[in-house]
Amino acid sequence: MSDSPNRRLRALIARKKAVLLPGAANALAARVIEDLGFEAIYVTGAGVTNTFLGMPDIGLLTVTELADHVAAMRDAVSLPLIVDADTGFGNAVNVxxxxxxxxxxxxxxIQLEDQDFPKRCGHFSGKSVIPTAEMVQKIRAAADARVDRDFVIVTRTDAIAVNGFEDAMARANAFIEAGADMTFVEAPRTPEQIAAIPKLAVPQLLNIVAGGLTPMLPRAELETMGYALVLYANAALQAAVAGMQTVLGHLKAEGSLDGVSDKLAGFAERQRLVNKPHFDALEKKYS
Known part of the structure; x- marks a missing residue:
């Protein structure tokens, strides 16, 4: 237990070193993230919804579908997994x-957010939030339900878009009092707002979305401000979509991969990433 993923995550966020946190939508993406030397993985609800269902991030994924993806990633990697659980799939009892x-x-x-159901991506318009008191009960239920006391409760507020920055900060403070180990004030709009958030009493996460509402400040500056984690939830997914469109668009137009082969991972590299030599060894052992 001394080196459990949960304890490693607690130590990581306690450092407040603006650790980069990439998002994974599936087990293969999680393996790439671990292989590149990152220290933790964010299981992105938007990414799982987009890749598994081919649908937008508007609360369509079920908890059992999400749990299946988490279990596959846990089998594939040893890094801590921070799981986006949207609104918790119901009320405090459901949470x-x-x-x-x-x-x-x-x-x-687990990351829980204070949006009303059905939730929306943090950088979508048309969001609404539940009363602070209701979210406080969800956080209390989450803290009571965990088996391992090192399991981290991350709470997100989307109130900036609905009620403004001051209400979002007040909510974050209430969430901390209710038992949140880490808070996540979604979609700050200015460098001044970004700088104010880490003054809260627990470690903070900042979400950076290419094309989103939050200014893309350098990691070093965010470390100076005191952020614990800097989330790039769907950078890998966006890169994968762009890569597929480029290569398959070329294939459709030209009828071959000549000219884009440099954009493909090699066959041997793909087998290395999915740990084929390990399974070869198992076949030999049990033959």
Missing amino acids: GRTVRTLERAGASA
Whole structure:
């Protein structure tokens, strides 16, 4: 237990060193992230919804579908997994079950947000938020439900877009009092707002979205401000989509991969990433 993913995550966020946190939509993306030397993985609800369902991030994914993806990633990697659980899939009672389900699947942390259902991507318009008191009860239920006390409760507020920055900060403070280990004030609009958030009493996460609402400040500047984690939830997914469009567009137009072969991972590299030599060894052992 001394080197459990949960404890490693707690130590990581306590450093407040603006650790880069890439998002993974599936187990292969998680393996790429671990292989490149990152220290933790964010299981992106938007990414899982986009890749698994081919649908937008508007609350369509179920907790069982999410848990299946978390379990596959836990089998594939040893890094801490911070799991985006949207609104917790219901009320405070549902949140307790969600925590138990995702913790069993291998999550090291759960992220809950204060949006009304159906939720929307943090950088979409048309959001609404539940009363602070209702979210406080969800956080209490999440903290009570976890089995491992090192399991991290991350709470996100989307109130900037609905009620303004001051209300978002007030909500974050209330969430901390309710038991949140880390808070996530979504979509700050100015450098001044970004700088104010890490003054909250627990470690903070900042979400950077290419083309989104939050200014893309350098990691070094965010470290100076005191952020614990800097999230790039769907950078890998966006890169994969762009790569598929480029290569397949060329294939459709030209009828071959001549001219784009440099944009493909090699066959041997793909087998290395999915640890084929390990399975070859198992076949030999049990033959």
